[in-house]
Amino acid sequence: MRKIGLDVGDKTIGVAISDELLLTAQGITTIDRIGIRKDCGKIMDYIKEYNCDTVIVGLPLKLDGTDSPQTEKVREFTVMLGNKLKSSGMADIEIIFQDERLTTVMAERVLIEADVRRSKRKEVIDKQAAVIILQSYLDTIR
Numbered sequence: 001m002r003k004i005g006l007d008v009g010d011k012t013i014g015v016a017i018s019d020e021l022l023l024t025a026q027g028i029t030t031i032d033r034i035g036i037r038k039d040c041g042k043i044m045d046y047i048k049e050y051n052c053d054t055v056i057v058g059l060p061l062k063l064d065g066t067d068s069p070q071t072e073k074v075r076e077f078t079v080m081l082g083n084k085l086k087s088s089g090m091a092d093i094e095i096i097f098q099d100e101r102l103t104t105v106m107a108e109r110v111l112i113e114a115d116v117r118r119s120k121r122k123e124v125i126d127k128q129a130a131v132i133i134l135q136s137y138l139d140t141i142r
Contacts, residue, residue: 001020001051001052001053001054002017002018002019002020002022002050002051002052002053003017003018003022003025003052003053003054003055003056003134003137003138004016004017004018004043004046004047004050004052004054004055004056004134005017005018005025005055005056005057005058005098005130005131005133005134005135005137006043006055006056006057006058006130006133007058007100007126007127007129007130007133008057008058008073008074008077008078009033009070009126010033010070010073011032011033012030012031012032012033012126013030013031013033013039013043013126013130014027014030014125014126014127014128014129014130014131015027015028015029015030015031015043015046015127015130016028016127016130016131016133016134016135017046017050017052017134018134018138022138022141022142023138023142024135024138025130025131025132025134025135025138026131027127027128027130027131028046028127029046029127030126030127031043036076036077036080037080037084039077040077040080040081040084041084043055043081044081044084044085044088044090047085047090047093052093053092053093053094054093054094054095054096055081055093055094055095055096056096056097056098056133056134056137057074057077057078057095057096057097057098057133058074058097058098058099058100058129058130058133059071059074059075059097059098059099059100060074060100060101061099061100061101062101063101078095078097081095082095096137098133098134098136098137099136100129100132100133110128110132
């Protein structure tokens with residue numbers, strides 16, 4: 001079964017999916033945030049579509065490892081997602097946090113090295129960050 005990776009921000013959510021062998025992560029979309037319930041619903045649609053058994057959520061800690069204000073928002077989002085999964089008969093879907101410190105910086109570097117224009121980078125940065133979050137997780141489970 002596949003894994004889905006999320007980079008949860010205030011305005012967008014980057015989404016990545018693993019391959020079936022759990023070797024690589026590919027970015028699939030960036031969700032524009034509408035409201036926490038609708039956002040969770042879209043993520044659940046992707047979980048079903050790609051037959052995922054685990055959600056890997058990037059946890060935005062401060063550089064010293066402590067929680068930031070954004071950390072709390074991501075935790076609240078994850079609680080809502082977990083509740084929606086349970087109430088939809090998908091209680092067996094596991095949610096795991098993955099440290100995401102510096103993933104946006106890394107994503108930016110990857111896009112710059114790929115010669116992606118600045119205007120296009122803004123559109124895909126969160127999706128690329130989700131890829132890095134998920135790939136980091138996949139690398140740890142091998």
